[in-house]
């Protein structure tokens with residue numbers, strides 16, 4: 828028979844283990860990493876080789892002169908989204924996952940077309956025009 832002290836020790840160890848595993852699992856499932864294509868924009872138009880989508884349908888475009896990253900979503904061979912990763916609620920950066928984007932500030936979520944799937948955000952995320960040409964996707968940041 829266990830003493831009260833042994834019982835509490837075993838129970839607390841189990842609880843901590845469960846909490847740790849739960850936290851770790853939660854971090855793993857919400858932690859997504861996608862290829863990052865870094866640019867140095869001299870103009871407001873950038874081209875990204877389509878070969879960057881060989882491993883993933885999602886590529887993050889990052890430029891130090893642009894305040895937020897841009898998520899490039901390959902919807903088909905001829906259709907792409909370029910989504911500005913700035914939350915439409917209060918302008919915090921959003922995080923991309925395989926199924927959409929979320930904002931950790933107040934919990935808004937968006938689909939891979941930038942549409943709101945969970946409030947408090949009401950407006951969709953900004954999207955830029957894209958053109959597919961010569962094995963490149965060109966994003967017009969003026970659009």
Ligand code: FES
Pocket residue numbers: 914915916917918919930931932933934935947948
């Ligand atoms: S700033 Fe994104 S949900 Fe509020």
